[in-house]
Amino acid sequence: MKTQVRALVVGGGAVGTAIAYHLGRAGWDVMLLERDELTAGSTWHAAGLLPLFNMSYATSHIHDYSVRFYKTLEEETGLNPGFAVVGNLRMAQSRARMDEFELYAATAESVGIPFEWLSPDDIADRWPLLRTQDLQGALFHPTDGYINPADVTQAMARGARQHGVSIERRWQVDAYRWTGAHWIVTARRMVESGGNLVPSDEVVEIAAEHVVTATGNHAQRTARQLGLRLPAIPVEHQYIVTEPDPALVEWRRTHGEHPVLRDADARWYVREERGGWILGPYERGAPARFPYGVPDSFRADLFPLDLDRIEAEYLSMIHRIPSSETAGLKDDYNGPICYTPDGNPLLGPAPGLRNMWLAEGFSFGITAAGGAGHYLAQLMTAGEAEIDMASIDPRRFGPWMTTDYAIAKNEEAYAHVYVLHHPDEERPAARPLRTAPCYDRLKARGAQFGQVNGWERPNYFAPDGFNDAASRSFRRGTWWPHAVAEAKAVREGVGLIDATPFAKHVLEGPGATAFLDWFTTNRLPRTGRISLTYALGPAGTIRSEYTVIREAEDRYYLVSAGAWHAYDGDWLAQAVAEGISRFGAMQLRDVTTQYGVFALAGPRSRDVLRGLVRDAEPATALSNARFPWLSAQQIELGMVPVLAARVAYTGELGWELHHPIEMQNHLFDQLMDAGAAHDLRLVGARAQNWLRQEKSYRAFGSDLGRDATPQEAGLERFVDMDKAFFGKEAMLATAPRSRCVTLLTDGPDDADPWGREAILHDGKGVGRLTSGGWSPVFQQSIGIGYVRPDLAEPGTHLKIRMQRELWDAEVVADSPHDPKNARLRADG
Template sequence: MKTHVKALVVGGGAVGAGIAYHLAKAGWDTMLVERDELTSGSTWHAAGLLPLFNMSYATTHIHKYSVDFYKTLEAETGLNAGFYIVGNLRMAQTDARMDEYMLYSSVAETADVYHEFLTPAQIKERWPLVRSDDLKGALFHPQDGYINPADVTQAMAKGARQHGVTIERKWQVDAYRWTGSEWIVTLTKMVEKGGNLVPSDEQTEVRAEHVVTATGNHAQRTARLLGIKIPAIPVEHQYIVTEPDPMLQEYRKNNPEHPVLRDADAKWYVREERGGWILGPYEHGAPARFCYDVPESFRADLFPLDLERIEEEYMSMIHRIPSSEEVGLKDDFNGPICYTPDGNPLVGPAPGLRNMWLAEGFSFGITAAGGTGHYLAQMMTEGEAEIDMASLDPKRYGSWMTSEYAARKNEECYSHVFILHHPDEEREACRPLRTAPAYDRQKALGAQFGQVNGWERPNYYGPKDAPESFDHDSRSFRRGGWWQYAVDEAKAIRETAGLIDATAFTKHIVRGPGATAFLDWFTCNALPKVGRINLTYALTEAGTTRTEYTIVRNGENDYYLVSAGAWTAYDADYLKKSAEDFIANGGAHVDIHDVTTQWGVFAIAGPKSRDILKEIIKDADPETALSNKRFPWLSARKIELGMCPVNAIRVAYTGELGWELHHPIEMQRYLWDLLLEAGAKHGMKLVGARAQNWLRQEKSYRAFGTELGRDATPMEAGLDRFIDLSKEFRGKQAMIDTGVRFKCVTVLIDGPDDTDPWGKEALLSGGKKVGRLTSGGWSVAFGKQIGMGYVSPELAEVGTKLKVRMLRQEWDAEVVEDSPFDPKNERIRVNG
């Protein structure tokens, strides 16, 4: 066994093999270790389906790469990966399901994934055994199908060996130790004893510059060894295999194999298997397993089948494929499949650790294995992947996450595999969990909450005394039941005033003798003067956007940083590791503290916001305390509102006169009541996140996770005014060398009467895809749909006519100037 390698991959399933292959292909000396045999985890009992369907832009790219890559393996390795390109038919029983497919179609188009729509008649004509009279239609991917999981894993393993990978079986990792420059990994030889696999007395150590964990069902053990949290916990997934179906056998005498059939509204997939059928349901009630550890006695084992739990899905298969009614059951499988709370795998750097990479929580591991290997290898060997992988980053979950939370949310995620994935969906398991003090007051006033990083955050305020017939959960791929409430809230901010709870914002204190020099290197904009604020960006080494910050300078070496609420652990990890790098390179000491849970935030905005605050500010001259002279735009001051000390920042994400009111969280209820009482006489309205999202698009304010990400530079995002090229900062030269490949634009859209873009749609010119939307919604200022996205530079000129694809139709769109609403910021600066 090697004792020194560039990269050590832990886990010999499909994902581990895919990663080892791509790391070696990129030129890294790589070794893979597996505690048992290759494919002995969830890989061996996976159904091997390769669905291209996914609502995530990043995951769609990962799946597409895998499907294309698997088709090349036999030519490279001589091993047949068992890829059956039969296609994938995803049926729809309802109009809502067809709406979902039409929205997915936009995502697929942006990622160049070919697909077709079929009518019920076309389904029946092609596959007469499938009942289609009660269907609305279907989405068909002719280029995917299914693969033999063991064969594709062995083919990738052989390809990895051909590129120089050493694969060691029956070695279990028992310890990780970081020396400051490399990992020392303790391995124990595993031996057979009474049918179990147990540790022997033989141990060895391997030194690796980088380690990747792809440990599947053993993720909780990996988390303990590393001293971190990994919300990857398996859930039972069962599927059954029928005896041969005589009608299917007769059909196959003159016809090709059926595509993989998915009746999403019935919550199952079906494919052919040796003249019969495989049924795989995603039923309600499947339990999480191995929440803390996998028993040593559990190897390539299964759980007992629970047929009662899948009876409804079984009967619906008979309904959809009537010939299966008389066919008996031949085999059954019920094994663990790893999930995460949002269904996306955890791919990227481990929180708090150097050169430790996670590839855990794959519920569709066979589909994702090749693409994960490709893009993770890019991140490791080149610094960044060509697509933004932030949505899969392991640090999207913070230290507040527990095993109980992960288990319950993973069970929910499993049962939601085929539930309609509305872009405005809010899943209910484990809620409420993280609540700000004003939560109960907001709920009593009709707040309908969403969840961001575990926090409950008002999405909109519905009627507080709504009749039982009013459905707050009315969601749609068009305009949901919340739409008119969001419209009224947006209008209130434009016309009078609105109050928004922004407590979920991430907040950090950065201070110490090295704070100024560190932040000057860490961010691309000039630092603000004391008492002022600035919007700035931290870049990756590749020159792309890593994080957006509002920086408040409280003193010469004392800063308060505000960033997106969804990314607290993600931002904290990068900030702290960057400070460590700065100090290691000779910089003075820097203290960094996450104070997110210490400070609540209310944002008040609108033409009447100054008048409301005048009512409650305690100052020698309340009339001038909030004037431009004493409190100018983009400045920060400590003020008192009633008895509450407030760090007030004159900035508004909605583009109106306004302030962010950062307050001690223990005083939040008091301040909430004070603001509501003062605002009542001025027509202030409570406002949620959805209206705010629309309003920020009218100002062309980019948002991290949509317009801003690790696949575009700040220059490409059109943020030149926030870049100070006269100074040196991390990623500067890489940003300059990258140039401007595409540009961020704002478009106004003459769209359908009942649908707004969601930020997933393709932008077209001359019938060809030329870009994609990253955000979308409704503009109350312009009375039409609005969106933001990226196009090639020559199409970014104001006045350029484009089309946006919505509901499978092309709608007129026009590129408008940045900040089409109040482009001179006169409303923000208004004096009073």
């Protein structure tokens, strides 16, 4: 057994084995430790399905890679992974479900995943055992199917060994220790005793430059060992296997195997199994298990079946496949499958730790394993993956996350596998949790809340009795007119937005200026001024976005996206810690929860503030002469000290008002009173999203990420090429692969793009939207996206796929509304 390796992978399920394989293939010296036998965790009882269907662009790439990779394993290793390429038929009982499929298909088209549309008659012609009279149609993936989880894991293990990977079974990791240069991992030999695995006295210490944990249901044990909070907790998943169905047996005499069947509205999947059927439901009420760790006595064990819990799903299978009613039950499985609050895995760097990588929380581990290994290996060996992995990064959940929160959200995520995933979906479990002081005031005024990083944030405002859940749609929901009115209020009058969830840090000290100048792309502002800047990753692509307010010579107030608080904060904190020896002493403080933020914007915003500002000459306190655009000042609004920043994400005259959070309600009341004479309107995130697209303001996390350089994103004006900064050389070495553009679209009368749609030219895919919505100024659909560089010139005519139809779109110059920023600079 090796005691020194470059990378140690902990966990021998499908995910861990795939990671070891890909790291070995990249030429790294790798060892994998498994506490039991390979596949002894959730892998052994997984149904082995390979669904390509996923609303996430990154996860779609991961699943697509897995499906293609598994088809190559037998030729490479000589082991058949048991891949039955039978296809996947996803049926819809409602028009809304077909709308969901059409939105998903936009992602699939942009990734390059093949699919077909089938009518109920098409389905009945191909597979007459299915009842189709109550269906609207189906989406068919011809290239996927199901695989044997144990076989594919063993095939990857053989491939890993062929690439030099050492695989050691019956070794349990007991501790991790970082020396400052590498990890020391303490492992103990496990032995059989009375049917259980127990630790022996044999202990080894392994020195590893990098460690990857892929511990599946044991993620909570791993979290404790590393001093982390990880919301990866198993949920029960049960499936049943029937005896042979005579009608199916007869059908198979002359026909091929049925595809994997999914009736999303009935919440189940079904596939053939030795002449019978496997039914796997995603029912409501499935409980989370082992929230504090898997008992030592639990190995390849199962839970008792709860047939009452899945009765409705079982009856719906009989409805869809009438012949299955005569097939008795043969086997049942009820095992733990690890989940996370949003259903996506935790794949990437561990928060606060160097060279520690997590691959936990895989609820669809067989589907994702190959792609997870491929892209994580890219991230580890090259510094970045070819796709933006932020949506699956472990740091998307902050330290506020607790066990009870994870239990509630993981159970919800399981039950929501087949719930309609509206693009404006807001899930209710564990809410409200993080609330700004003004939450009750906003709610009383009709706020319909969404959540971002646990914070409650108004999406829009509606009258009493409005049902937010019933308003959701894949087209324009009943909330849409309210958001339109809010957007018009900002363009024509004045609006107030609660922006408290912004992430906020203070960086100060003798080394702060030199560090920040190296860490970010733009010139640093002078004292009292503001700049927008970007931090790049090692591949020269966009890692983080910051609004920088320079409060003093060596003191900076940094504002970044609230949704990415821990993701950005961890990156910044590690860079600061490593930069002290090079740049000098400095201190970073996270002040997010100390300050609330109101964004006041619109042509009348100065009039509202003028009535509140305490100044010797209030009439001129907010004029351009004393308070120019892109400047910040400490002012007093009534009794509240405020850091006022003259910026506006909406592209109108406006200020961000950063205030002590304990004074928020007083400030809110003062603003509402002062605004009454100016028709001040409360505004939510959806209207704000539309408004920022009219100004071509890119949103971090959708339009901006680690798969685009600043040049590709159209951010050259925020890059100072006369200075050195981290990632500059890699950025310059990257030839433009695409270009970010703004498009106006003549779309359908009842829908706007959501930011997932494929962009086409001459019938071929040339890019994808990353944002979408409605433009109140141009009275058209609007979107931001990436296209081939040669198609990025204003005036270029393209097509956007919406609801299976192609719609005309035109590339417009950036900032189509107020391109000279006259409204932002307006004096008064």
